[in-house]
Amino acid sequence: MKAAVLVFPGSNCDRDMAVALRQSGADVTMVWHKETSLPEGLDVVGVPGGFSYGDYLRCGAIAANSPITQALKVHVERGGYAFGICNGFQVLTEAGLLPGALLRNAGLKYICKTTPLTVATTDSAYTSTYTKGQVIGVPIAHHDGNFTADQSTLDMLDAEDRVAFRYADNPNGSSHDIAGILSANRRVLGMMPHPERAFEAAHGNEDGKGFFDALVSAVVPA
Amino acid sequence: MKARVNVMLKNGVLDPQGAAVRHALGAMGFDGVNDVRQGKVIELDLADGTSEETIKSMCEKLLANMVIESYSIELA
Numbered sequence: 001m002k003a004a005v006l007v008f009p010g011s012n013c014d015r016d017m018a019v020a021l022r023q024s025g026a027d028v029t030m031v032w033h034k035e036t037s038l039p040e041g042l043d044v045v046g047v048p049g050g051f052s053y054g055d056y057l058r059c060g061a062i063a064a065n066s067p068i069t070q071a072l073k074v075h076v077e078r079g080g081y082a083f084g085i086c087n088g089f090q091v092l093t094e095a096g097l098l099p100g101a102l103l104r105n106a107g108l109k110y111i112c113k114t115t116p117l118t119v120a121t122t123d124s125a126y127t128s129t130y131t132k133g134q135v136i137g138v139p140i141a142h143h144d145g146n147f148t149a150d151q152s153t154l155d156m157l158d159a160e161d162r163v164a165f166r167y168a169d170n171p172n173g174s175s176h177d178i179a180g181i182l183s184a185n186r187r188v189l190g191m192m193p194h195p196e197r198a199f200e201a202a203h204g205n206e207d208g209k210g211f212f213d214a215l216v217s218a219v220v221p222a
Numbered sequence: 223m224k225a226r227v228n229v230m231l232k233n234g235v236l237d238p239q240g241a242a243v244r245h246a247l248g249a250m251g252f253d254g255v256n257d258v259r260q261g262k263v264i265e266l267d268l269a270d271g272t273s274e275e276t277i278k279s280m281c282e283k284l285l286a287n288m289v290i291e292s293y294s295i296e297l298a
């Protein structure tokens with residue numbers, strides 16, 4: 001599987017994301033934000049966590065308008081896979097590739113801790129190795145992770161089984177306890193928690209490994 | 223020419239920062255503050271003749287997130 005990880009000024013989880021993808025068997029290229037095209041024959045694009053452009057204006061707003069993000073939109077319109085973690089999720093919502101927005105945490109504090117997530121659907125390339133209702137521990141590290149959308153969007157996400165993960169113990173005020181969502185074609189995922197930080201024994205928790213295993217096995221023809 | 227863009231969270235969108243400011247004002251002894259909404263002001267120094275349509279486009283494409291925010295434009 002060929003993967004690209006986008007790198008913006010201020011990205012700081014890009015190498016962790018690349019390590020997790022490589023260890024899962026993907027061939028990974030890092031792509032700088034000023035590039036106007038993605039590598040040929042790409043299967044999946046990862047948008048990493050961090051503080052792209054210093055989170056100026058709004059988290060993810062400037063990254064959503066950078067040159068490489070226009071190429072990402074073309075990739076997604078062609079039916080390509082893409083996922084955004086943390087700041088990457090904020091970028092995907094700002095770019096209009098996923099619905100909703102991420103507001104300041106309800107408690108106003110930056111939260112950095114491992115949090116229990118309930119796997120809300122296994123019907124995606126990212127969650128197929130889990131079981132529905134399974135609770136996994138995945139670290140969060142964000143100040144603006146409070147997912148919000150209008151009521152009709154929230155109802156649609158529920159009706160179309162597009163919530164990938166919910167917080168078992170909502171830490172940030174997210175509507176419907178939403179921690180991660182899928183696009184209509186289920187190929188684009190955004191989530192605030194960091195599965196790449198719970199990937200190997202040295203992390204003290206391997207609950208995030210299933211996310212990358214699922215993705216690599218889904219995208220590579222068996 | 224100059225333009226001033228006011229960006230506010232839409233009505234109905236919870237504003238945790240505004241709520242924190244309201245609590246702080248109450249704790250300082252300022253009574254009767256029913257609600258606080260916090261937004262941002264963006265000043266643009268523009269080429270003369272820039273149309274309001276262009277400024278609106280700037281607002282909707284970048285300066286405001288139309289999912290959660292509304293904007294108003296003041297031309298100076």
